[in-house]
Amino acid sequence: MDAGVVATVRRFSRTVTQRFGALNEHYLGGARPLGEARLLWEIGDGRDLRTLRATLGLDSGYLSRLLRSLEADGLVTVQADAADRRVRVARLTTAGKRERRALDRRSDGVAEAVLAPLSPRQRERLVAAMAEVSQLLRVGMVEVEAVDPGHPDVLPCFQAYFADLAVLFEDGFSPDAVLQPAIEVVLLARLGEATVGCVALYEPEPGVWELKRMWVDSSARGLGLGRRLLAEAEALARQRGASAMRLDTNRSLTGAIALYRSAGFEEVPPFNAEPHAHHWFHKAL
Amino acid sequence: MDAGVVATVRRFSRTVTQRFGALNEHYLGGARPLGEARLLWEIGDGRDLRTLRATLGLDSGYLSRLLRSLEADGLVTVQADAADRRVRVARLTTAGKRERRALDRRSDGVAEAVLAPLSPRQRERLVAAMAEVSQLLRVGMVEVEAVDPGHPDVLPCFQAYFADLAVLFEDGFSPDAVLQPAIEVVLLARLGEATVGCVALYEPEPGVWELKRMWVDSSARGLGLGRRLLAEAEALARQRGASAMRLDTNRSLTGAIALYRSAGFEEVPPFNAEPHAHHWFHKAL
DNA sequence: GGTACTGCCTGACTAGAGTCAGAGAAATGG
DNA sequence: CCATTTCTCTGACTCTAGTCAGGCAGTACC
DSSP states (O other), rough: OHHHHHHHHHHHHHHHHHHHHHHHHHHHEEEEEEEEHHHHHHHOOEEEEEHHHHHTTHHHHHHHHHHHHHHHHHHHEEEEEEEESSSEEEEEEEHHHHHHHHHHHHHHHHHHHTTTTSSSSHHHHHHHHHHHHHHHHHHOOOOOOOOEETTTTTHHHHHHHHHHHHHTTTOOTTTTTTTOOOEEEEEEETTTTEEEEEEEEEEETTTEEEEEEEEGGGGGSSSSHHHHHHHHHHHHHTTTTTTTEEEEOOOOOOHHHHHHHHHTTTTSSSOOTTTOEEEEEEOOO | OHHHHHHHHHHHHHHHHHHHHHHHHHTTTTOOOOOOOHHHHHHHEEEEEEHHHHTOOOOHHHHHHHHHHHHHSSEEEEEEEESSSSSSSEEEEEHHHHHHHHHHHHHHHHHHHTTTTSSHHHHHHHHHHHHHHHHHHHHHHHHHEEETTTHHHHHHHHHHHHHHHHHHHHTOOTTTTTTOOOOEEEEEETTTEEEEEEEEEEEETTEEEEEEEEEEEEGGTTTSHHHHHHHHHHHHHHHHTTEEEEEEEEETTTTHHHHHHHTOOEESOSSSSTOOOOOOEEOOO
């Protein structure tokens, strides 16, 4: 990789670490230790310890100790869950909520301090560049995972997909009318906790795999995620013995159509009776 | 400050921390602890402990222990300085240099991993945005400090200034010909260790302060540093009882001339015999 | 009712990153 | 030459952020 480009990235990392490091120390330093602060934040309006452990990736013993410390400061209470008395639920006290707001204000303070020394014009440039960096870094954090169709994260994706279609299709959309194929596998695009995209695959005829319900969340558009899902779907199908891939789509989805064409799909006559389909595509693998 | 802007900055900070944090852990984790790695880096081709303490901001006892640990691993040697045997100098052994290169490669690895998942077009955008962020964050890190003309950092600035002029002036430049006023105070612009700008002040007539040798390093141009130095110079002069400020400049320095005008300076007849001056400016405070 | 399993807590331990108070050797000032 | 200062090192501590093993209470399954 180009040395100048690598140098720019390294310099970026160093500068950001230094700048935010110094300001964090100034604004957050002397306050609560990081572990407790993150916990305080995550408890919010009450969470059971199991969830807290999972989202923060903490050891059970360590979490317990952190909670004892916050409890000693009167910031949280921990009580047994009514339904299952093994499970314990942490809740913020009034003082805890106050502390949480204070942490929040201090984080705002850091952000303001970053912008403060700049002219309005420079601020605009910095904020725009930061937004660009965040977005592009997020691209690299997306992980694509193959799950089976019964996976709990699949249904919400399909529902989000249908909801999007209802808005996009010129001639309306009804989820009940669409074909319900026997889906074999679903690729989920994950960004940390959130699921930001999906595509379903099944094998309508031996050797031919069909793509259904390719969806990318609005928060993750413009990151090339559609292309990536398509590529991973092809790889997966090929790995399972596919010799061809096909899909249908609606004329309103111009972006998707352009993507399919540029990925080597060619338009073919209708191969199914999908009610909302206007274009049918095929690609030999 | 606008909440959306603050949210963008906070999101940026979170995303960058997460992304680089995860990659650093992956590439640098398991290797040498951070403190030792930084020290190894900073020692380079041999540094005395006093300098190391200053640049890394370490406690003397702590530095000593870190060095013992690196010494035990055969990466550095520490010897008394020949001139002053109280001072000790740390040097990398061959193994130490190898280790330092390895750390370096791992840092490159992090940078490459950030770019790897992106398309060429996205990489370009990311690198451009990162450069912009670095530059603008650096603006906020610049500190302006008033020192007296004998300060050791002053002379290198003036020399850099003269070297720049020699390149810029259409009709050449000789440092020996310029006036040598009795400078009262120098403002230095500091960016971490480096001095990236300066301006000298003196009082040729009671109540009138004159600016000389305003310089901004090429690495820090376009950050509004000139304007800031000018503003700080005015503030300092006013504080010391100035009622007016003046300066002269060369016709080749069009950027500087525009800056003076926009800061409220007005062109006046020559008030000195500076050999390289074409324009003379004055501003009532 | 017994057994296995969950969920949580406690005690014991580790590593990194420091801080602080002297002690001792070398240099400097008078 | 002696006192003071400078520079470094050692020993004793601290705080944060964990990990690991074992134990107890509650729930679920047979």
